[in-house]
Every structure is written in structure tokens, then in C-alpha cells.
Amino acid sequence: MSAESDSPDTEARPSIKHRLKAWWDGYELEGETVERTAAEASEREKIIINDGPPTVKGWSLSRQQSVVTLFGEGMTRCIPDEVKENLTQPLGINKKLSVAEIGSGLGGFARWVSNEYNAYVTGYDPDQILQDAAIEMTKMAGRSRKVNFFHCDLEKFNPKERSADVVYASEALFPVKNKAGCFAAIYKMLKPSGQFMMSDYMLEGIAQDAPELKDWRSAEPVGAHPIDVQETRNLLTSKGFEVSIAENITAPYKANVLRAFADYAARTGNGEKSGHLHEWILKEGELWMRRIKLMEAGHLKVFRIYARKPVDIR
CATH class of the missing domain: 3.40.50.150 (Vaccinia Virus protein VP39)
Structure with a gap:
């Protein structure tokens, strides 16, 4: 594995997983602190609202x-x-x-x-x-x-x-x-x-x-x-x-696709929140199920x- 993955010598920094999640959510990470300005939050919300229907x-x-x-x-x-x-x-x-x-x-x-x-x-x-x-x-x-x-x-x-x-x-x-x-x-x-x-x-x-x-x-x-x-x-x-x-x-291949959607269903069933993404994931599911049906x-x-x-x- 690459030395750039999370390791003891990078403990002072947020993990790659946390940095990527922060980027998705509109955050900036510095050291172990998370800062989010009102402007950044507002801009991110505008983008999501303007995405339109799934x-x-x-x-x-x-x-x-x-x-x-x-x-x-x-x-x-x-x-x-x-x-x-x-x-x-x-x-x-x-x-x-x-x-x-x-x-x-x-x-x-x-x-x-x-x-x-x-x-x-x-x-x-x-x-x-x-x-x-x-x-x-x-x-x-x-x-x-x-x-x-x-x-x-x-x-x-x-x-x-x-x-x-x-x-x-x-x-x-x-x-x-x-x-x-x-x-x-x-x-x-x-x-x-x-x-x-x-x-x-x-x-x-x-x-x-x-x-x-x-x-x-x-x-x-x-x-x-x-x-x-x-x-x-x-x-x-x-x-x-x-x-x-x-x-x-x-x-x-078919089994992996079905497993991915089953895993999502299990996570949401266990309380994971997907918010507005749920409708988008359902639309994505229609695309993949058409492929699976043909297979x-x-x-x-x-x-x-x-x-x-x-x-x-x-």
C-alpha cells in the first residue's frame, strides 16, 4: 500500500476519508478543526437546490x-x-x-x-x-x-x-x-x-x-x-x-450490483440518513435494474x- 494512506505519522491530520467527506459537504479542514463559513454553506445549499428533480x-x-x-x-x-x-x-x-x-x-x-x-x-x-x-x-x-x-x-x-x-x-x-x-x-x-x-x-x-x-x-x-x-x-x-x-x-458483476443496492437498503434501514439523495439513488437504481434485467x-x-x-x- 502507498505510504500516503492514513498511517501513524499522519495522525495529526484528518484522514483522507474525513477530508473527502468534508469536501462533499462544503467544509474546509485545517488540522483537526472543521470550519464552515455561512457563505460556503449557503453556496452548497444553492447548488443542491438547483440540481432540480432526480x-x-x-x-x-x-x-x-x-x-x-x-x-x-x-x-x-x-x-x-x-x-x-x-x-x-x-x-x-x-x-x-x-x-x-x-x-x-x-x-x-x-x-x-x-x-x-x-x-x-x-x-x-x-x-x-x-x-x-x-x-x-x-x-x-x-x-x-x-x-x-x-x-x-x-x-x-x-x-x-x-x-x-x-x-x-x-x-x-x-x-x-x-x-x-x-x-x-x-x-x-x-x-x-x-x-x-x-x-x-x-x-x-x-x-x-x-x-x-x-x-x-x-x-x-x-x-x-x-x-x-x-x-x-x-x-x-x-x-x-x-x-x-x-x-x-x-x-x-450482477451479484455485485445487487449487493451494493442491498447494502444501501440495509444501511438506511439501520437509521443512516440519505436525505434528498434517496430519490436520486432510486433514479440511479432504475438505470442499473434495466441493465440487470437484460443480463x-x-x-x-x-x-x-x-x-x-x-x-x-x-
Whole structure:
């Protein structure tokens, strides 16, 4: 674990958890004291009031708070720590490797990788609001030196060539139409023998334009363009990757999502207050239950794919 996590030599400072919670709630922390000015409190309340009715369109402050309540610090998707480990441990990440995350959201996964492996991580996300929040949360967590973020258009992804040893993405590419171009860009950004690990919503045995998918696709906040798992493998191979793993992880993925919502229900049942966020979490639940329903029907699946860029032999 990183030395920047809470430890005896940082006892005089509030923990990362407390600093992040204070930032969400509009506080400023100095030493062990908590100060909140009337102006800060008023401004925070205005933001919450102006969020309007609960929605999964866009990333208002209330929606950001609701997904973090469900999925953990800095997480916009359901990726528990054991899933993070399954995605990253096979990659042999260490402090000497340059790591990039596609679809970094609020930066929770990127900060976890940096903490866990003492690594430098660069996050890319197409949503400017999430990027701005990720930068602030990373600053509050004391990780800005090792974790940074860039705004990008994944339909026209153009990262620096040979800038990463490892790239990973978790449920970030299914909204992308131009998957061929995105995979080509990832291939170029990897150094020779670089590794790419992804998990995503994919199809198997069902057409992209199948009527069973129509309502779900139209209800996804940023669109949905899943493709067949074999087509994904073929696209990666056509761009130069060597693909060695394509694992169906639908069952554990579904179980993790259901567990997250059950845990929230248990916490509120035990007296935890969610205030105005409760309605936002219910709206988020509708989004996730549509996905789960398709998985249960066998129309939508989640696959984990591992690919490697071959060594450059000249």
C-alpha cells in the first residue's frame, strides 16, 4: 500500500476519508478543526437546490453524491475492491510502469490503483464535470502528484503515443460508436509489450439492433453501442493486439450490483440518513435494474478481455 494512506505519522491530520467527506459537504479542514463559513454553506445549499428533480442525465452534484453513496469513494460504477484487484493484479503494476485508465469518472479507481501499487496513473474521461470533480477529490486525498486527469473524446481518442505501459477500462467503452478507432488509439498509446485490460457490456448471440435492446439503449444516459464479444476480439486483433483472455463475468458483476443496492437498503434501514439523495439513488437504481434485467434475460453480458501489444522487433 502507498505510504500516503492514513498511517501513524499522519495522525495529526484528518484522514483522507474525513477530508473527502468534508469536501462533499462544503467544509474546509485545517488540522483537526472543521470550519464552515455561512457563505460556503449557503453556496452548497444553492447548488443542491438547483440540481432540480432526480435524473441520470448529466452529473449534477447530487448525482455524484448518490453514486458515491452506492458504490464507494470516487466510484461512478459498481467496481468493488475485489473486482479492481481482478482487473489489475494480472498486469503486474508497479511504480516503474505508466498506467492509464479510460473512463476514470470521479477518479476513485485511479486513486485506488495509485495507492495499491504506488503507481503513477493518468485518467481519461469524456465528461468535463467528472474530470473537474476528480481533480478536486484527488487534491483533497493528497494524490495529485501521482494521479492526474485529462478530458477526452473517446470517439476521436488521440492520446500521446507510447505513453503507457498499462491501460485499463471498466464499463467505459460500451457507449463508444467508433470502437475500431478507440482500440487503435489505445494500441498506439501503449509501449511495446504494453497491456490492455477491459471489462464491458457486450453481446453474445444477439444482434446489435435486436428489439430486446431497444428500450435499454434509448434509456442509457450517454447512449449504448455494445458489440458482440467475438467482434470485440476481432477488432482488437485487427489493430495489432494479441488477445489471450475473454472471460464471461456477468454473474459476479450482477451479484455485485445487487449487493451494493442491498447494502444501501440495509444501511438506511439501520437509521443512516440519505436525505434528498434517496430519490436520486432510486433514479440511479432504475438505470442499473434495466441493465440487470437484460443480463438476467441473457441479452446483455459482461466480459473481461485481456490483450497485449507485441514486442516491437526490428
